[in-house]
Amino acid sequence: MMGAAALLLLVPGLFGRPTSTAVQDLPHWAEEIARSAPAPAAERDGPDARVLLAETQVEVQPDGSTLVREHRAVQVLRTPAPWAGRHAFYVARDFHVRLCRAFHVPIAPTRREEAVTSFEVVGDFSSFTTDVRQRQLGVDDVRAGSLVFFEFEALGPQPTLDLENDFGDAYPRSLSRYRIDLPPGWNLRYEWLRIAGPEPERTERAWTWTLRDLEHPRPLPLAADPDDLEPILAVTLLPSSRPGQSAVLDTWSSMGTWYEELERGRAAVTPAVRAMADRACPASVTEPWAQIEALARYARDGVRYIAREIGIGALQPRPASATAADLVGDCKDKGTLLRALLAAKNIRAYAVHVHASERDTVPERVPAIGAFNHFVVAVHVPEGATLPESVRAATFDGGTLGRLLIVDVTHEALFPGAASADLGGKRALLHDGAQSRLVTLPDGGSGAHRIARSLEIEVAGADATWIQVSRFVGEPATRRRGEHQRDPAAARRKVQASLDDRWPGATLKEYTVTEELPDGSYEETSSWTTPAADVAASPFPFLDADLPRTSLGKRTRPVLYPHPLSLRYAVRVHGDPEPPSPLAKEASGSGWTVERTWREDSGVRIGTLDATLEKTTFGPEEFETLRKFWAALAAKR
Amino acid sequence: LSFLERIDLQQRWPVRNLRLRWRPFSGEWGSAHRIWNPAAVNPEVAQDGRVFRLAVRDVPAFEREPFMPPDPQVRPSVALYYFAEDKDARRYWSQRAADEQEQMEAFFEDDASLRETVAGWKLPSEMDLQEKLRHAFNWIGTHLRNLDLATSGEVRPDLAAVEGKERSARHVLAEGEGTTWELAALFAGFAKVLGAQAVPVLAPDRTEQIWDVEVPAPFRFDEVLAGIRRDSKLMLSAPGRGLAYGEAPWWTTGVPALLPGGIIQVPAPAPARSLQEASGNLTFPESDAAQIQWTSRFSGQQALDLRQNLAHHTGAALQERLDALCGSGGKGEVERAAAEGVDHLGEDVKLLCTVLLPATRTDEDEEVGGYEVAVIGPWAPSPPDFEGRTERRHPIVFPYPRVDTARIEVAAPAGFVPAPGPVTPVVLDTPYGRYKLAITRTDNGFVVERGYALTALSVPAKEYGAVRAFFDGIRRADRAKVTFVPAEGEE
Secondary structure, eight states: OOOGGGOEEEEEEEEEEEOBOOGGGSOHHHHHHHHHOOOHHHHOSSSSEEEEEEEEEEEEOTTSOEEEEEEEEEEEOSSOOTTTTEEEEEEOTTOEEEEEEEEEEOSSOOSSOOEEEEEEEEOOSSOSEEOOEEEEEEESSOOTTOEEEEEEEEEEOOSBSEEEEEOOOSSOEEEEEEEEEOOTTOEEEEEEESSOOOOOEEOSSEEEEEEEEEOOOOOOTTSOOGGGGSOEEEEEEEOSSOOTTOBOOOSHHHHHHHHHHHTTTTTOOOHHHHHHHHHHSOTTOOSHHHHHHHHHHHHHHHSEEOOEEOGGGGTSOOOHHHHHHHOEEOHHHHHHHHHHHHHHTTOOEEEEEEOSSOSSOOOSSSOOGGGOOEEEEEEEOOTTOOOOHHHHTTEEEOGGGOEEEEEOSSOTTSOTTOOOTTTTTOEEEEOBTBTOEEEEOOOOOTTTSEEEEEEEEEEETTEEEEEEEEEEESHHHHHHHHHHHHOHHHHHHHHHHHHHHHSTTOOOOEEEEESOOTTSOEEEEEEEEEETTHHHHOSSTTHHHHSOOOOOTTOOSOEEOSSOEEEEEEEEEESOSSOOOOOOEEEEETTEEEEEEEEEETTEEEEEEEEEEOOOEEOGGGHHHHHHHHHHHSOOO | OOSEEEEESSOSSOEEEEEEEEOOOOSSOEEEEEEESGGGTOOEEEEETTEEEEEEEEEOOOOOOTTOOOHHHHSOEEEEEEESSOOOHHHHHHHHHHHHHHHHHHHHTTOHHHHHHHHHHOOOTTSOHHHHHHHHHHHHHHHOEETTTOOOOOOOOOHHHHHTSOOOHHHHHHHTEEOHHHHHHHHHHHHHHHTOOEEEEEEOOTTTOOOOTTOOSOOOOOEEEEEEEETTEEEEEOTTTTOOTTOOOGGGTTSEEEETTEEEEOOOOOGGGSEEEEEEEEEEEETTEEEEEEEEEEOHHHHHHHHHHHTTOOHHHHHHHHHHHTTTTSSSEEEEEEEESSSOTTSOEEEEEEEEEOOOBSSTTSSSOOEEEEOOSTTSOOOOOOTTOOOOSSOEEOSOOEEEEEEEEEEOOTTEEEOOSOOOOEEEEOSSEEEEEEEEEETTEEEEEEEEEEOOSEEOGGGHHHHHHHHHHHHHHTTOEEEEEEOTTOO
């Protein structure tokens, strides 16, 4: 990831040109909007602006290239609205920008001189080495009631004949329109994602989809990311005959074949790759899981991640031998290197494309390379491999390919093969040439994501000494490992802060961490002292932090936990003359179970709490069962 | 390079070698540098003709801490800047203040609407000038909307734009709204009509930056206050902020500010001027839930903070903030959250909350036992959070001294009575503040009274342990619960 500050400013232009525009001087499409725009006061509630029109027209040329026109009309709803007068158009590789301009129609004539700034930057916000460009437009001094119009036109080649339109926006949209004009004899197939979208309006060659009154959802705790709710339209173009410069990807299988050609020979086992495999995993290591783990660790830790997305390099991995030589690569480079290393040990592995950040990006019937932004590897698990329990839970049936395990060597805090909340449950493209197909990546269930805490409490006089060993598996381990890798002192402070919150004045004495145990878990040992009276009130003290909750009273959107979870707490209280007398409890509901036990053994009170959360999404109609789950967890005496 | 560029000599990560070479523009501008907080990095500095060189070695990482002074005040850095004409800082700032005064006077000069407005107040001629000024100040608070704090969705026409003229006091009066700067300038205009002299006082936001009077280079002052000269004293006010006459926003206090003819230190507000008073009732309308209704009244700096928190939010976004203030992030379910007086700067702000608290039976089998309920929640603000830090490098700087009080009446559930036994009050009295929690048993429940005063504005790092112990003591006391047991014959 990179910050905006790292963007390279390339083409400054049009600074300071007065652009306050009379309605009659606007382009035709904008003039009509300017004359009929509703009064801003009636609609103003929250956002700084509203998009009156967001329109994209794609005119497909017979050779497969596309002429893209974009129109955007923004009505400013409040003063100040610093971002409402700005917009960025992304310029695909090799595209020639033919038109890029903005107009400002203020609510009343003004003496002020508004200026349009226009400049082009190379880069986006996700990778440094890229040739993707943005054309930025900015209109100064917009005020409540201002109308701002943006217009853009570019022509360029289309390496694959698939298109995607994301209807998301930072502002509410009154009208969104997406239109495709096809050459004679061409057809298309489309699919809506995230919504049951409308049918297109058809003419002989034009397809137009229209959405009205789109709102940008607000972020909520324990909820889907607002970006995951924005409608997407995926389209695959079906030419009358294959154009020379564009690949036709009309099925996922054809995309698999296309990719197979693209990466042919790049996962080859060269002498350099074989030497690297032998360094990472000596011949003495023969157990299959030990081999997979050693090679995956090598690819994860030994190759520095740097995205390099120049030209076809955005899609095509570099040869494994090149990555092995300079030890630098992005997800597809690192993953391809891993495939080659595994091949050197006769372990099969397959490329997998997935979206690492957003959900519900993959259409079932309309292949789209834009559905993915990440590359991981599906490793065949040989018979007899002794996988750790948490990793075993994350394997899945690959059909004719056998038992498979997803390994993501880009994520430096993710144990090889461990289930990842970023990937679990997502549709992904498993590459196997013409047999390539969509699969659902496993979330591993509650067995793959666990938090186990073992707490020994020694009461002596007025004080109690607490010693806790916490072990995290799966996503809880990945998250904590990442935090500890980034800043060990901050990780310690976080534990101290949880003590401050629960037992003000208690100071963390011992704090040790093992970032990655052989089974992939993260272990943390800590100790502290409190007044003895605090023992009774806190039989399972970290429950709230391990399983966050939220307010349900006014909630209308589902509660979404990032992954299934298993909790296991064991508490032993020694020497308390007045031990608490908690009750045993067993409860269960749709997607959850809770079991609590308490007993006494030779003067030691022993309590356990076992809870599982298999279900991760609770709609409003299921809030009652969620409340019961939370209530059952509540630690009472 | 702009007119002033500040370069950090200490980063978020350790630095082995940092070398800086600056060859200033050779035009008609002068150039200079100034090093802030050099002790931690021991910079080596050399001047070779026009070329300035600076080097530091083996610099540890700079660590941010909660409630620390503004970054430029503690982080080692060097300012490289240009200056025009001469480098006399006093003259430079004197001119800057004069320019501001000129701009402010241009905003209200030759404006009949000011005189008409003042005449409309029909103030008795024998009325004391200070009282007249107070009236003008309060009139702005009650009649004009501060656009920088507004939560209303109403859009009013921009008259200046319609006329094609620069905005002036006349437009603010006609539109009934203005920015913080415009309201300050309007007050200065009223003061002139009433016969007083008002001057602009330019202050930095001390949470973000420091103003170094020795550096004669452009500086962005964050706030303009209205200063009224009276005898040898200067009364500072912030029209349109919702503060009382004679008070300045807390982020301008405790640091120097600029005015025509000099520099002053903006005084810190007294704790009792920044008040939050909560009162409410906790009841048990259902067998498995308690409900608390309370009203918190905010005044002074606390009201200002609340207005800032809610400013520029409407609809769902505003409601989310109100819910959060009533504790929506906690274990309770917020049933109602509303605010009164936010847009009326002449009033205190009230926060009205109704929250359902989780089940509180002490025995889940509901055969024996009773109810237990925590009596401190969002109605009583938590003490400052130091994020788990047990050591401190930088001084602690609080926003402002404050007083919070809460009085909650807890009624017994039907069929239950307050548990017997003494309830010992908690009293903490330290150089940094005071705290008291008293829980009194009544026939039908308990009365919980909590008082918390933060009296310190800044505390040296070496006293961190003592400050933390004070706040830990408050947190411990705030975990108090009251218990109800079955009434006789009810078991």
